[in-house]
Amino acid sequence: MTFHRRRLDHVAGALALLAGSTGIVHAQAMTQSAPPTARVVAQSDARVNSANWTLANRFGAAALRSITYTQAIQPRFLGQSDTMFYNWRDRNGSRFMLYVPSATGGSKRLLFDPSKMAEQLTLLSRKPYDATNLPFQTIYFLRNHKGFRFTVDTVRYEWTLATETLKSLGRPVRGAPPPADEERETQGGGAGGGGAAATNRDYRNFSPDSSAFVFARDHNLFFVDVAKGDTTKISTDGVEHYTFGFRDTTENRRQLNALSGGQQNQGEDSEEQEEANSRDMRIRPTVVWSPDAKSVAFVRRDQRKVKDLFLVNVLAQPRPALLQYKYTMPGEENVTQTELWVYRRGEAAIKPVNVRKWKDQTLLDVHFPVSGDKVRLVRRDRPQRAIDFIEVDLATGASKMLLSDVIEGAALEPKPIRYLKKGGDFLWWSQKTGWGMFYVYGFDGGEKMPLTTGQWNVDGIAKIDSTTQQVWVTGQGREPGEQLYQTHIYRVNGNGTGLTLLDPGNAHHTSTVSPTKRYIYDTHSRMDVPPVSVVRDGLTGRVITKLEEMDLSKLNELGFKVATPFSVKAADGITELFGNVWKPIDFDSTKRYPVIAYVYPGPQTEAVTTGFSVRQPLLQLAQLGFIVVEVGHRGGSPQRSLAYHRFGYGNMRDYALADKKSAIEQLAARHAYIDLDRVGIFGHSGGGFLTAAAMLLPPYNDFFKVGWSESGNHDNNIYNQNWSEWNHGVRVVSKEDSARAARGGATAGSRGGPAGAGSAAREVAQDSTNYDGVRFDIRIPTNDELAGNLKGNLALITGDLDNNVHPGGTIKLANALMRANKRFDYFVYPGEPHGYRGIYSTYNQRMLMEYFAEHLLGDYYRSNAEIR
Incomplete structure (x- = not known):
């Protein structure tokens, strides 16, 4: 499942099952008749009977990847100025652009001449390069802004802007931190904490004034005074699973880290970096520095009593290898413990701070608001229904309660605390009214006023101006007549007055506030409206200029058509739900088509795409001759009311199915081309769980005829403790x-x-x-308890090295189905983690399409082992 509240883009990533052009069946091969054993539907019913592989192959992932161009600018600012650059790709090639804003429109130009760059890069590397397709997408400006650096084939290069010349810097020293003269921490334009930017190779966590840094080695913490050159070991009790940081170079750790990252063998640079990491045992610890550089705080995790979980890598050479790791499950007595430790410069060692209140509590958002004398943090109880925000005096150890928040029948999910100015009022996010809003509190606690009000959702703070006490917030559901998940940005005064919409327009907006707050870079789109990137005035929202618009020319040449957004009522007949429908490009309204629902239960995200997206897997599946639907459900999204979001609290198996069924039935009532006798369902992770539940739980097992269930958490009693208890309740x-x-x-x-x-x-x-x-x-209902109810055709799929949703969940369901004497299909991808990669991703997409073609269209052509 896409757990730990990951965003929708991580669910889409897991779903992006690649379908290459090689090994795909050709149109002529698909004209053969289905064997007598296949399920064939009478043509007189005007039903779609034959899968259109020619059309589906046209929209494979490999075919679309090269012609799906840049959708949105990602502004990267030069220092704290409003000048920014971005990389853009369209049918004319890839290029870097520099934009200098002004109230009258500003200036946009090429950052460098790509022809000159390609020529000099070819001369230096002795490899040919084309100006329209340069081999790098990431650059790092020098702090003096006179040039920038980039890497090609592990070699570093530097371009000087004034002279338009390129020089080679050679290969970087293995394990060396990034050069100090490179501007890395500001490339994304986001706010950062004190100290140098984090990188994989930089083991140093610097103080805000760069006078000192800390690093970890062999489970312990070390402090370095830069001026003196002294290195002091400030902890001595570090051990495995109770550590301040440790690089374990064993094969077990290496494989688990590769699985967690979801990718392996990403090229020479990644391999070289991995080798460097294994040679240098120093690593960068996650510590928080005080603004005055006098104190360091650290949340230490104790997993010594946590039980182990196991996987077997059967593909390991020369013999299968056991992978062993710590993993907590719901209701277990021994779970990860979190402790607060601090170090004050001048003292001999780091010390623990007693902030314990609840058993198995979690510590969050540790920070120093003013100086190194007092630290603040959030503590949350294990059921995640109570939160305290406290301040600790490090000299005395005394703690002070600043506020608390409690909820029943749901779980709390706090957002980072922000201050209007240093030592001033702070902003606290709460759903106490049933809607997510920010509230203004005095520095020492005590609510002053709401920052935002109303029946809409405010989900984040984009920027704060500490001088004017103005705040830029993002939210959903405020603008009438719009789909409720479309995001906008607003400016509001620190006393809650003057709320102003800054990016009007019926679309989903992704907006970035410039460092000076004078400008907003806004990319807006809908599923049926391609993205446009504009520059707006940061105070009024007035459009200053258009920067870019997504190039759809090559997609349109293929006949690409956008999905159609729709809205329906939930099963309660009242709550509005939103979704998208994909049709075949050769759609014929006089025919009747099977319908397939792509599902994901949430609740950290809803399986509904709001902004524009090609959504290749769903688009390609539709071309076979299906109506493909994604639609929301009560309990699916945190971007609406608390009542909507936590509708399914305590029941993650059943609550979404009623809304999915009702939504499809409403679409069928509107459109005669939807065939309710042929309904399929599929999903990955949580969607795999929900797919199996649809095929097992009455009455849905009569409605859904075919299910493709990938890596499902069918038994949440053996899933992640934090996520399971957060959503099921304990x-x-x-x-x-x-x-x-x-x-x-x-x-x-x-x-x-x-x-x-x-x-x-x-x-x-x-x-x-x-x-x-x-x-x-806690005891959570499971899918395997329903195995005897299976109807229709169900396929279970898992990777045998899934260290997120353990394959044991799928295996237990398969065991229950066998014991119930049920027929089903079963795929195991060897050596694959939660997200399928490479050939397995391609293979899985192919098998998915064949499965639905066979069981919903009666297009059965598999006569031997060869995939044509």
């Missing part, structure tokens, strides 16, 4: 009452009910006097 019960319930024959959190259902133990409140006398009970 009961806090006293150990005494839990034991009494067991003696009485009741089981806390019995199988088949919501979290804690069937328990005779009473739930107790956690407080500072009770954190040792409780336990956490």
